[in-house]
Amino acid sequence: MNHRTLVVAAGLLTLLALLWVTGVLGRGGNRPDETVARPSVDAAASRKGVATVGRGDEAVDSEKPPVTASTPAAAPDPDAWARLQSLWGPCEPVGMGDALCRERWKAGAALEEWARAKYLVLANKNWEDFEPEQWLANFREVYRRPAGSTGAIVDELRALQGNNVELVVENVLTNRDDAAELRPALSAVFDGPHLAELVVYSIGDGEALNGLLIVGRHQSGDEVTCAYHLWD
Numbered sequence: 001m002n003h004r005t006l007v008v009a010a011g012l013l014t015l016l017a018l019l020w021v022t023g024v025l026g027r028g029g030n031r032p033d034e035t036v037a038r039p040s041v042d043a044a045a046s047r048k049g050v051a052t053v054g055r056g057d058e059a060v061d062s063e064k065p066p067v068t069a070s071t072p073a074a075a076p077d078p079d080a081w082a083r084l085q086s087l088w089g090p091c092e093p094v095g096m097g098d099a100l101c102r103e104r105w106k107a108g109a110a111l112e113e114w115a116r117a118k119y120l121v122l123a124n125k126n127w128e129d130f131e132p133e134q135w136l137a138n139f140r141e142v143y144r145r146p147a148g149s150t151g152a153i154v155d156e157l158r159a160l161q162g163n164n165v166e167l168v169v170e171n172v173l174t175n176r177d178d179a180a181e182l183r184p185a186l187s188a189v190f191d192g193p194h195l196a197e198l199v200v201y202s203i204g205d206g207e208a209l210n211g212l213l214i215v216g217r218h219q220s221g222d223e224v225t226c227a228y229h230l231w232d
Contacts (some may be wrong), residue, residue: 080188095125
């Protein structure tokens with residue numbers, strides 16, 4: 001081997017060495033026999049297929065559901081209305097007796113005005129001389145549920161006193177064969193967050209006839225419910 005051949009071979013070896021060094025540096029300095037470190041996976045999480053990503057001393061569960069706003073109050077029992085009406089009575093003029101009504105509510109209307117008008121409609125049955133002025137003489141608010149309260153209508157009615165109201169309440173809640181069924185049915189319709197407003201009115205002619213009108217305006221703003229009871 002002559003001198004020129006040795007020089008060429010030495011040059012090739014130098015070039016190969018430079019290429020190897022360049023390749024190692026390009027891979028971040030790892031040697032071929034070194035392994036690249038990988039993010040750790042929590043053993044318990046890996047068993048259920050959930051990776052946890054370290055963040056200081058905390059771990060974030062990738063499957064944890066996002067936090068959402070609280071759901072609205074549940075709607076009342078869908079069968080409550082039919083159950084109470086089967087015990088109380090249909091919505092029709094009855095004069096003396098019971099009637100349960102649910103009607104569309106006109107936005108912006110005054111609850112007392114609606115209650116007064118509805119009372120006259122339900123009371124006007126088979127009266128030869130029906131004089132609204134006389135019947136309205138005893139129409140007045142005797143109870144208003146505190147704002148924000150879900151209420152307890154049975155207890156609220158039992159707490160009423162004065163002007164024969166307690167006698168009317170006793171007649172409604174106790175002095176009837178179906179009283180044990182009526183009380184929970186009444187609560188299902190008139191208790192709960194679905195009502196935005198509840199008012200009880202005294203009704204009757206102020207003499208022989210006495211009664212109550214329970215009126216509840218729904219939270220949805222498009223319905224109003226009333227229970228009418230008049231007796232002698």
